[in-house]
Amino acid sequence: MMELALVKTLLNREFYDEHKGVRCPERIFSKDVRKIKQALDTAMETYDGDLSVSDLHAVFNRINASMTTATRTAYEDLFKRIEIAEPIKGEIAEDTLSQLFQQHVGDLVANLGFDFVNGAENSLEPLRKLLEEYKDDFTPNLRVEWDDHSLDTVLAATALESKWSFNIPSLARRVEGISDGHFFLVGARPNTGKTSFHASIVAGADGFAHQGANCIVLCNEEAYTRVAARYISASTLMTIKEIHGNKALAASRYNSIKDNIQFKDSTGKGMDWVESVVKYERPDIVILDMGDKFSEIKSERTDITLKAAAIHARNISKQYDCAVIWMSQLSAEAEGRSDLNQAMMEGSKTGKAAEADLMILIGKTQQVEGEEEDPIRYLNIAKNKLNGFQGKITCSLDGARSLYSS
Numbered sequence: 001m002m003e004l005a006l007v008k009t010l011l012n013r014e015f016y017d018e019h020k021g022v023r024c025p026e027r028i029f030s031k032d033v034r035k036i037k038q039a040l041d042t043a044m045e046t047y048d049g050d051l052s053v054s055d056l057h058a059v060f061n062r063i064n065a066s067m068t069t070a071t072r073t074a075y076e077d078l079f080k081r082i083e084i085a086e087p088i089k090g091e092i093a094e095d096t097l098s099q100l101f102q103q104h105v106g107d108l109v110a111n112l113g114f115d116f117v118n119g120a121e122n123s124l125e126p127l128r129k130l131l132e133e134y135k136d137d138f139t140p141n142l143r144v145e146w147d148d149h150s151l152d153t154v155l156a157a158t159a160l161e162s163k164w165s166f167n168i169p170s171l172a173r174r175v176e177g178i179s180d181g182h183f184f185l186v187g188a189r190p191n192t193g194k195t196s197f198h199a200s201i202v203a204g205a206d207g208f209a210h211q212g213a214n215c216i217v218l219c220n221e222e223a224y225t226r227v228a229a230r231y232i233s234a235s236t237l238m239t240i241k242e243i244h245g246n247k248a249l250a251a252s253r254y255n256s257i258k259d260n261i262q263f264k265d266s267t268g269k270g271m272d273w274v275e276s277v278v279k280y281e282r283p284d285i286v287i288l289d290m291g292d293k294f295s296e297i298k299s300e301r302t303d304i305t306l307k308a309a310a311i312h313a314r315n316i317s318k319q320y321d322c323a324v325i326w327m328s329q330l331s332a333e334a335e336g337r338s339d340l341n342q343a344m345m346e347g348s349k350t351g352k353a354a355e356a357d358l359m360i361l362i363g364k365t366q367q368v369e370g371e372e373e374d375p376i377r378y379l380n381i382a383k384n385k386l387n388g389f390q391g392k393i394t395c396s397l398d399g400a401r402s403l404y405s406s
Contacts, residue, residue, distance in 0.1 A: 184360075216283045233403075288327060303350075
């Protein structure tokens with residue numbers, strides 16, 4: 001039925017003219033429909049404008065006047081089926097014709113290869129000529145429905161107001177927040193406060209979850225229970241010890257956002273799995289902790305592997321209208337430093353960074369042995385396609401409660 005619908009689509013003069021000749025050879029059709037395609041070509045060469053099914057039927061009967069009664073009856077049935085068939089619309093018609101064409105060329109290539117292997121051909125010259133003949137025709141003519149670029153549409157899409165606002169005042173003054181389609185990369189050395197950072201901006205007071213965002217946290221480094229504990233501390237303003245001492249108070253505070261946050265141990269999973277989860281759950285915000293460990297393309301070069309995973313993550317953010325927060329390690333070069341740059345990304349100095357809309361690298365000064373750790377953290381905005389600001393913001397980390405503050 002598909003090829004009959006395609007025949008009906010080809011009755012449209014504009015569509016036919018865009019696809020006539022080698023792009024739509026009669027050989028892509030079954031034997032019986034091939035004769036109808038021949039009549040269609042004849043009619044289009046003879047007459048102007050669109051054709052009706054009855055026009056095509058009349059031309060067919062004229063050029064096949066010697067058909068037997070039985071054959072004519074069989075074709076009468078085919079024309080009735082063409083009459084009731086719905087023309088294929090838009091890009092579907094383009095894709096259908098392209099697929100049939102490429103299958104046809106693939107059959108020709110396979111037959112030539114078979115002949116060569118079995119000695120019927122003593123060189124690959126026929127194959128070279130075939131590929132040369134069709135080299136410009138593997139990509140179909142595509143009628144594109146162009147995207148709306150009216151002033152109202154563009155301004156709405158580039159509004160300076162973010163959908164989800166940062167709850168760290170010093171950061172929000174420089175970068176308001178993130179929105180659907182944003183790929184947000186966060187990097188730091190181990191034990192600097194990466195997990196506390198996303199726990200704070202999601203579950204802390206006025207964080208994304210409090211703003212109504214549905215968030216999923218996919219954990220493949222720490223156990224999900226340890227990550228969830230950071231979120232509970234951030235949302236309740238309580239240390240784990242304090243929570244154990246007053247579970248009722250902790251529950252009353254945490255329950256206000258609990259349904260907006262989901263956790264999943266994702267050890268050993270890849271980006272295809274992540275996409276499947278996002279496609280089903282349709283979250284507002286996805287946190288990948290750690291993003292680097294979701295890479296699954298096998299390559300001897302880590303930078304290629306990580307770049308491919310970052311591209312996949314960015315595509316997920318755009319395709320499923322969510323923000324993706326990718327947590328990443330920094331190299332040893334960043335240890336004990338407050339001033340950081342994207343060249344310090346571990347394993348991929350430019351690949352991951354190239355995909356990011358926003359990149360924040362968290363630094364801290366070197367801890368002096370025997371002294372308490374300095375709670376000051378430095379948020380280096382190393383890349384910012386959202387509003388252009390780049391620079392360093394100073395804030396404080398309450399590690400026991402997983403909270404960042406100005």
